[in-house]
Amino acid sequence: MQDKLFEDIIDNYDTLKYSLLKAQTFDESHYGFPEIYYKIMETDKQRVDAFHKAFTLNNNFKGATVCEVGVGTLPLTKLYMPYVKKAYLIENNPDLVPFINKEIAKHPWADKVEVIYADALTVNLPEKVDFVVGELMSIYCANEFQVQIFQHMRTFLKPGGKLFPNRIVNFARLCEAEIDAEIHHYPVNFTRHQPMFLTQQFLVNEIELLKEKKQGVRLSFSVPVLFSGTVNALYLESYVEVTEGSNFTGTDSLMPPTVLKTTNTQEVKAGDLVHIDFSFDYGSSLDEISCVLS
Numbered sequence: 297m298q299d300k301l302f303e304d305i306i307d308n309y310d311t312l313k314y315s316l317l318k319a320q321t322f323d324e325s326h327y328g329f330p331e332i333y334y335k336i337m338e339t340d341k342q343r344v345d346a347f348h349k350a351f352t353l354n355n356n357f358k359g360a361t362v363c364e365v366g367v368g369t370l371p372l373t374k375l376y377m378p379y380v381k382k383a384y385l386i387e388n389n390p391d392l393v394p395f396i397n398k399e400i401a402k403h404p405w406a407d408k409v410e411v412i413y414a415d416a417l418t419v420n421l422p423e424k425v426d427f428v429v430g431e432l433m434s435i436y437c438a439n440e441f442q443v444q445i446f447q448h449m450r451t452f453l454k455p456g457g458k459l460f461p462n463r464i465v466n467f468a469r470l471c472e473a474e475i476d477a478e479i480h481h482y483p484v485n486f487t488r489h490q491p492m493f494l495t496q497q498f499l500v501n502e503i504e505l506l507k508e509k510k511q512g513v514r515l516s517f518s519v520p521v522l523f524s525g526t527v528n529a530l531y532l533e534s535y536v537e538v539t540e541g542s543n544f545t546g547t548d549s550l551m552p553p554t555v556l557k558t559t560n561t562q563e564v565k566a567g568d569l570v571h572i573d574f575s576f577d578y579g580s581s582l583d584e585i586s587c588v589l590s
């Protein structure tokens with residue numbers, strides 16, 4: 297059975313190249329992500345465990361007042377709810393309302409919850425909280441409003457309060473990718489769909505969510521080339537510190553390494569220095585990242 301499954305995957309490698317892209321693309325008819333994406337996220341043990349470890353490292357939030365934004369199907373919520381004093385749970389996808397209400401009612405902690413169906417960019421809380429949890433991440437924080445939401449939500453933190461996650465570090469490599477004309481970026485699901493790397497990994501920017509004031513990134517820098525070829529894409533990676541001691545470096549469900557076309561292509565030789573002018577706004581679109589090579 298397992299051999300057959302593996303063989304089926306191998307037979308379908310090519311057709312699966314953009315399936316993760318499809319699963320993670322905003323679906324208007326579903327007021328958000330397709331249902332399959334919630335399944336991919338919920339079943340991703342590595343992603344959920346990174347948050348679980350972070351909650352455990354903080355005494356399981358024992359006796360705390362918590363606000364979680366973008367609760368989705370509640371996989372993170374269930375981990376800390378038994379221990380907290382009170383939780384404000386925020387979600388703005390109307391399709392999830394019946395599920396969330398039904399699910400909460402099943403648990404003995406239901407009376408500690410206040411569900412707020414609202415936009416976390418503008419929501420008001422009736423009191424300050426010890427912790428804000430929010431997993432609304434996308435690679436580089438480009439597609440989702442993780443940064444702007446935390447800029448708003450951190451105003452509701454008590455002194456010494458914490459954000460989960462608290463830090464995101466973005467890396468890139470220049471590469472030569474086989475990427476179809478109509479595709480601008482795709483998350484990598486199988487190593488077979490990785491591009492050829494022409495530089496080593498370099499740091500692009502670091503976002504400390506408690507302090508970040510900027511709305512985006514404007515950078516100009518040079519990187520040395522290791523292999524000759526044609527640069528036509530970036531390979532993006534985001535590493536996340538959920539809390540100090542609990543880190544997450546991306547999986548297929550969340551912040552998968554992503555191949556993104558550069559604004560222009562450039563022939564390079566091993567030993568060259570390539571100059572990059574890089575800019576984008578948080579919460580805009582990956583496809584609006586400008587990466588000009590010279």
Ligand SMILES: C[S@@+](CC[C@H](N)C(=O)[O-])C[C@H]1O[C@@H](n2cnc3c(N)ncnc32)[C@H](O)[C@@H]1O
Pocket residue numbers: 328337338365366367368369370371372386387388389414415416417431432433441445
């Ligand atoms: C990446 S999913 C994570 C869901 C859940 N926290 C989990 O870990 O599985 C992000 C969730 O945030 C919700 N969301 C996105 N933007 C939001 C906003 N501005 N206000 C409230 N919820 C939002 C989405 O509808 C989605 O359910």
